[in-house]
Amino acid sequence: MDKVKNLLSPLASGTINDTLKLVVIGGTMETARRASVSAWNGFVDSFFLTAHFSQEDYPVSGPPQLIHWLSKQPAWGRSREFDITTRTVGRNAVTQSTTGDLLVDDDEDDTLVHGHKKRKVAFEPSPETTHTIYYRGHWLRITRTKRNKDYGHASELKISVVARNNAILKQLVLEAKREYEKDAEHRVHIYMADTTWGCWTWAGARQKRPMSSIVLEPGVKDMILADCKDFLYSEDWYAERGIPFRRGYLLHGVPGSGKTSLIHSIAGELGLDIYVVSLSAKGMSDNKLTKLMGRVPSRCILLLEDLDAAFTRGVSRDEKSTGAPITPIGLMHGSKKDPDNDGESTLSLSGLLNSLDGVAAAEGRLLFATTNHIERLDPALSRPGRMDVWINFKNATKWQAEEIFKNFFPCKALEPPIQSTSQEGETAEQKPKAKRKACSVPILEEAEMIDLSKRFADAIPEDEMSVAALQGYLLRNKTRPKEAVEEVAEWVIKEREMREKLKKEKEEREAKERKELQERERKEREEKTVKEVCISSVHPASSHV
Ligand SMILES: Nc1ncnc2c1ncn2[C@@H]1O[C@H](COP(=O)(O)OP(=O)(O)OP(=O)(O)O)[C@@H](O)[C@H]1O
Numbered sequence: 146m147d148k149v150k151n152l153l154s155p156l157a158s159g160t161i162n163d164t165l166k167l168v169v170i171g172g173t174m175e176t177a178r179r180a181s182v183s184a185w186n187g188f189v190d191s192f193f194l195t196a197h198f199s200q201e202d203y204p205v206s207g208p209p210q211l212i213h214w215l216s217k218q219p220a221w222g223r224s225r226e227f228d229i230t231t232r233t234v235g236r237n238a239v240t241q242s243t244t245g246d247l248l249v250d251d252d253e254d255d256t257l258v259h260g261h262k263k264r265k266v267a268f269e270p271s272p273e274t275t276h277t278i279y280y281r282g283h284w285l286r287i288t289r290t291k292r293n294k295d296y297g298h299a300s301e302l303k304i305s306v307v308a309r310n311n312a313i314l315k316q317l318v319l320e321a322k323r324e325y326e327k328d329a330e331h332r333v334h335i336y337m338a339d340t341t342w343g344c345w346t347w348a349g350a351r352q353k354r355p356m357s358s359i360v361l362e363p364g365v366k367d368m369i370l371a372d373c374k375d376f377l378y379s380e381d382w383y384a385e386r387g388i389p390f391r392r393g394y395l396l397h398g399v400p401g402s403g404k405t406s407l408i409h410s411i412a413g414e415l416g417l418d419i420y421v422v423s424l425s426a427k428g429m430s431d432n433k434l435t436k437l438m439g440r441v442p443s444r445c446i447l448l449l450e451d452l453d454a455a456f457t458r459g460v461s462r463d464e465k466s467t468g469a470p471i472t473p474i475g476l477m478h479g480s481k482k483d484p485d486n487d488g489e490s491t492l493s494l495s496g497l498l499n500s501l502d503g504v505a506a507a508e509g510r511l512l513f514a515t516t517n518h519i520e521r522l523d524p525a526l527s528r529p530g531r532m533d534v535w536i537n538f539k540n541a542t543k544w545q546a547e548e549i550f551k552n553f554f555p556c557k558a559l560e561p562p563i564q565s566t567s568q569e570g571e572t573a574e575q576k577p578k579a580k581r582k583a584c585s586v587p588i589l590e591e592a593e594m595i596d597l598s599k600r601f602a603d604a605i606p607e608d609e610m611s612v613a614a615l616q617g618y619l620l621r622n623k624t625r626p627k628e629a630v631e632e633v634a635e636w637v638i639k640e641r642e643m644r645e646k647l648k649k650e651k652e653e654r655e656a657k658e659r660k661e662l663q664e665r666e667r668k669e670r671e672e673k674t675v676k677e678v679c680i681s682s683v684h685p686a687s688s689h690v
Pocket residue numbers: 358359360361398399400401402403404405406407515516517538612613614616
C-alpha cells in the first residue's frame with residue numbers, strides 16, 4: 146500500500162498539476178487557433194473565384210502561356226519564392242542584374258562567356274507555394290502544383306481572385322494568350338508527346354528559320370507553302386463538301402536533305418506551333434495516341450518523325466494490315482519486341498490509322514510525316530486523304546550546292562538570307578554585321594561570290610552528297626570561302642572513300658548477322674528434329690494417330 150502511495154504522490158504534488166494544466170491549456174489554444182485559421186481560410190476562400198489550369202490544357206490556355214505572362218509581371222520579379230531556370234520562356238525573360246535586382250532582359254547579347262553564349266535567367270513561380278500579385282486592381286493568389294502520378298494528375302496552376310464575377314480571370318487569360326502569341330511572332334513553340342501522361346509537354350521555343358535558308362529545287366518551297374496556306378483558308382470549303390478538314394504531307398528521301406528544316410520553316414512562316422510524336426517511344430499505345438491526337442489544337446503542325454522507324458521498331462502490326470515493311474535482321478527472329486524499349490510500345494497500325502483520322506482526331510491540323518524509307522510504309526498509311534502531298538528529297542544537285550555556298554558566305558551585293566529574321570527595331574544590316582564580327586568572315590565582292598559558288602558547284606557531283614554533308618564541309622571552312630573552293634575536290638574524294646569504307650563495314654556486319662541467323666535456325670531445326678524423333682520413339686503409337 147505504501148508503495149502505491151509513493152507512486153501516486155508526485156501526481157498529487159503541485160508541480161505536476163501545474164504542468165498538466167499548462168499542457169491542457171496549450172493544447173486547447175492550439176486547437177482553437179487551428180480551427181479559427183481553417184475557418185478563416187474557408188471564409189476567405191468563399192469570396193475567391195478560382196481558375197484551375199491543368200497541363201492537359203497546355204496547347205490552349207495552360208501554364209506555359211500563364212507562366213510566360215507571369216514571368217513578365219514586375220510584381221512577379223519581387224516575389225520571394227521562385228524557381229530559376231535558364232530555359233528561355235520568352236523573348237523578354239525576367240533576368241537578374243549583377244546587383245541582384247530582377248529586371249527584364251531585352252538584350253540579345255552575343256558575347257561568349259567561358260565559350261558559352263550568355264543565357265537568360267528566367268524566374269518562374271515555385272511549385273507548391275501560394276504567390277500573391279496585384280493585377281488591374283485585384284490581388285491574385287497563384288499556386289502551381291507539381292506533377293503527381295500517384296494522384297493521376299499532371300502539373301496545375303491555380304489562380305484565385307476576390308471578385309464579383311470572372312471577368313478579371315478571363316481578361317488575364319486573354320492577355321497571357323496575346324503575349325504568348327506575340328512572342329510566337331519570332332519563335333516556333335515545340336510540344337512533345339508525353340507517353341506517360343498521354344498529354345503534350347512544352348519543349349521550348351525555337352527561333353524561326355527563314356524559308357530563304359532552305360535550298361530546294363525551284364518551285365518546291367512555293368508549292369508546299371501555297372498548299373498549306375490554301376488549306377488553312379479553306380475550312381468552309383471542306384465543311385460544305387463534308388470532307389474532313391485535314392491535310393497530310395509526306396516528306397520522304399535521303400537523310401540530311403532538309404525535310405525537318407523545311408517543316409520548321411513552314412511553321413515559322415505560318416505562325417504555327419509544332420507537335421512532335423515519336424511513334425516508337427516507350428509507353429506509346431493506341432489509347433495514348435488517340436488521346437494525344439484528340440488534344441492537338443485545331444491550327445498547328447503535327448509532326449510524325451521517322452515514320453518507317455515506327456514500323457520496324459516500335460509498332461506492332463495487326464493481322465489486318467496490308468503493308469510489308471522490311472523487318473531488320475535482328476528483329477526477324479519471331480519476336481515483335483523492340484530491344485530498345487523492351488517492347489513497351491504497343492501501338493498497332495490500325496491504332497495509328499484510327500488516331501489519325503478517327504472521330505477524336507483534331508480538325509484543321511497539318512500533318513507532316515517524314516521517312517527515309519518510303520518503300521517500308523504501309524500503303525494504307527500513305528494513301529491520299531492521309532498523306533495528300535508527297536515530296537521526294539534527294540541528294541544535292543549542282544544548283545543546290547551553288548545556292549548553299551551563296552547562303553553561307555556574306556557578300557556585299559547579295560542579300561544575306563538571315564535578314565528576314567530581323568527583329569523589331571533592328572536595321573537590315575545590323576544582325577549580319579554582328580555575326581561577321583563574331584567570326585571574322587571576309588566579305589566577298591559580288592563577282593567573286595558568283596565565281597566561287599560556280600566553281601564550288603562544279604566540283605560537287607550531281608545527286609551524290611547530302612545538303613547536310615555540304616553544310617558540314619562549309620561549316621568547317623566558314624571563315625575561308627576561297628580555300629573551301631580550292632579544297633572541295635579533295636574533300637569529295639575523301640568523302641567517297643569514307644562512304645565506301647562504311648558501306649563495306651555495313652555489308653560485312655550484315656553478312657555476319659545473316660550467317661549467325663542461319664546458324665541459329667539450323668540449330669533450332671536440328672533440335673526440333675531430335676525432339677520429334679525422341680517423342681516418336683517413346684510413344685510409337687502417337688505417330689500413327
Ligand atoms: N535543302 C536544304 N537546305 C538548307 N539546309 C539544309 C538542307 N538540307 C539539309 N540542310 C541542313 O542539314 C541539316 C540537317 O537537315 P534536316 O534535319 O532538315 O534533314 P532531314 O532530311 O530531316 O534529315 P533526316 O532524314 O536524317 O532527319 C540541317 O542543319 C540543315 O540546315
